[in-house]
Amino acid sequence: xxxxxxxxxxxxxxxxxxxxxxxxxxxxxxxxxxxxxxxxxxxxxxxxxxxxxxxxxxxxxxxxxxxxxxxxxxxxxxxxxxxxxxxxxxxxxxxxxxxxxxxxxxxxxxxxxxxxxxxxxxxxxxxxxxxxxxxxxxxxxxxxxxxxxxxxxxxxxxxxxxxxxxxxxxxxxxxxxxxxxxxxxxxxxxxxxx
Numbered sequence: 001x002x003x004x005x006x007x008x009x010x011x012x013x014x015x016x017x018x019x020x021x022x023x024x025x026x027x028x029x030x031x032x033x034x035x036x037x038x039x040x041x042x043x044x045x046x047x048x049x050x051x052x053x054x055x056x057x058x059x060x061x062x063x064x065x066x067x068x069x070x071x072x073x074x075x076x077x078x079x080x081x082x083x084x085x086x087x088x089x090x091x092x093x094x095x096x097x098x099x100x101x102x103x104x105x106x107x108x109x110x111x112x113x114x115x116x117x118x119x120x121x122x123x124x125x126x127x128x129x130x131x132x133x134x135x136x137x138x139x140x141x142x143x144x145x146x147x148x149x150x151x152x153x154x155x156x157x158x159x160x161x162x163x164x165x166x167x168x169x170x171x172x173x174x175x176x177x178x179x180x181x182x183x184x185x186x187x188x189x190x191x192x193x194x
Contacts, residue, residue: 001113012100013099014098014101018096019094022091029083042075047066089109093109095107098170102118102119104116105153117152119170121146122171123145124143124144126141127140127141127142139161141153141160142154
């Protein structure tokens with residue numbers, strides 16, 4: 001665990017530390033990755049079609065169509081690659097932490113953000129799982145505060161039902177016993193969040 005994930009309140013202990021499930025978090029990036037692979041695979045074919053189009057329109061214009069098309073295609077490939085890289089970095093720099101006093105979300109690639117909610121302010125918890133999330137044993141946990149109408153969203157968190165139970169136990173004041181049972185019953189790799 002890095003120094004950045006240490007709680008800032010004296011005497012506060014980390015009970016659970018993870019990041020979003022990789023497969024679920026990058027589900028939307030899969031489509032962009034497939035498009036990138038297709039563009040790379042058919043790159044020369046697309047340039048060939050652009051040359052055919054340029055050959056048919058040479059009598060209309062002197063614009064270097066193939067050259068512009070090639071630059072445009074390279075730009076599209078670069079933008080898709082950068083968006084994939086950004087998605088990965090956003091996943092890598094998102095961390096969910098449950099301490100004995102609060103629930104925290106730390107995120108941000110360039111600018112860092114820490115958001116937290118103390119257990120005594122939690123009013124409601126909603127757990128939802130999509131098809132891919134059920135397959136990867138992850139889900140979303142929406143935590144609502146009753147005092148100031150704020151909420152936290154733990155997206156694609158591993159083992160959402162167990163995390164919900166842990167939060168409920170902390171709200172009810174029985175967190176220490178549950179935490180010991182949770183650690184004994186589960187093998188959890190804190191390094192990779194699985």
